[in-house]
Amino acid sequence: MSEESEKFDAAMTTWQEWQEAPWGRLRYTLAEANLMRHLDGPDGPDGPENGRALRVLDLAGGDGGDALRLAARGHHVTVVDYAPAMLAAAAERAAAGLSERMSCVRADVTALPADLAAGEFDVVLCHNLLQYVDDVPATLAGALAPLKDGGLLSLMAINRNSAPLNIAVREMDLKAALAALDNDRLATAMFDAELTLHTAEEIVPLLRDLGCLDVRHYGIRTFCDYITDDVRKYDKEYYDDLERLELATTARHPYPHTARLFQLTARKRAV
Numbered sequence: 483m484s485e486e487s488e489k490f491d492a493a494m495t496t497w498q499e500w501q502e503a504p505w506g507r508l509r510y511t512l513a514e515a516n517l518m519r520h521l522d523g524p525d526g527p528d529g530p531e532n533g534r535a536l537r538v539l540d541l542a543g544g545d546g547g548d549a550l551r552l553a554a555r556g557h558h559v560t561v562v563d564y565a566p567a568m569l570a571a572a573a574e575r576a577a578a579g580l581s582e583r584m585s586c587v588r589a590d591v592t593a594l595p596a597d598l599a600a601g602e603f604d605v606v607l608c609h610n611l612l613q614y615v616d617d618v619p620a621t622l623a624g625a626l627a628p629l630k631d632g633g634l635l636s637l638m639a640i641n642r643n644s645a646p647l648n649i650a651v652r653e654m655d656l657k658a659a660l661a662a663l664d665n666d667r668l669a670t671a672m673f674d675a676e677l678t679l680h681t682a683e684e685i686v687p688l689l690r691d692l693g694c695l696d697v698r699h700y701g702i703r704t705f706c707d708y709i710t711d712d713v714r715k716y717d718k719e720y721y722d723d724l725e726r727l728e729l730a731t732t733a734r735h736p737y738p739h740t741a742r743l744f745q746l747t748a749r750k751r752a753v
């Protein structure tokens with residue numbers, strides 16, 4: 483567990499800078515907005531506004547970017563991650579008034595402690611883990627196991643469809659874009675890792691095979707990454723316009739198919 487997790491801990495500063503950047507902020511804002519469609523919205527009258535705090539398990543939750551937002555809404559979140567510095571950062575962020583609603587557990591998500599694996603959670607998040615695992619079906623099954631029947635799973639991963647577009651638009655390297663059409667590997671400097679890229683179109687049938695119902699596909703950063711003027715995104719008015727555009731297109735097909743990341747939500751079927 484330690485060798486692999488060290489790569490994540492070593493990148494803490496870069497990771498935190500990325501989260502504060504406009505594209506990092508958009509990723510968390512959009513994920514939260516999409517979750518709220520199912521937790522507080524007409525699709526799922528489950529939220530604390532309706533009198534019930536949910537039990538949420540955030541698998542590979544890192545330093546709590548998603549967990550803190552849900553805890554701030556009154557839910558009880560357990561963050562599981564194998565990187566100690568990530569978890570320490572999550573706990574430190576929660577200390578500003580959310581400690582009672584957020585707990586952090588150091589564990590490998592492929593070997594969850596028994597009490598969590600049988601946890602009967604209302605919601606399980608599995609955001610940006612799939613690109614690091616070898617066995618995707620086993621990871622999906624492992625993420626569904628701690629959910630109660632009818633509970634909500636939210637998955638997020640880098641969208642392979644976006645890679646050739648990203649290279650063509652941002653690097654203007656058309657040979658590399660052509661090669662990326664048939665390449666599912668991506669080297670990332672941030673965590674010194676080689677990632678495996680997936681598409682929502684591949685993952686949706688796997689979720690259905692595992693018995694999931696009501697699978698929904700959202701796009702995270704449908705426009706942002708194809709606008710090459712990154713400096714402008716720090717301008718408040720421009721950022722606000724970008725956020726509005728992203729919120730308007732996150733569920734508006736065909737935009738999710740080429741977004742930088744995909745987010746899938748699904749309900750676990752009662753067996």
Ligand SMILES: C[S@@+](CC[C@H](N)C(=O)[O-])C[C@H]1O[C@@H](n2cnc3c(N)ncnc32)[C@H](O)[C@@H]1O
Nearest residue numbers: 490542543544547563564565568590591609610
């Ligand atoms: C890119 S970060 C994503 C963190 C968080 N889900 C988010 O999107 O903000 C990936 C996280 O996965 C964790 N991770 C990767 N493989 C893991 C495993 N097998 N068990 C537990 N944590 C893992 C890393 O430690 C890291 O914190």
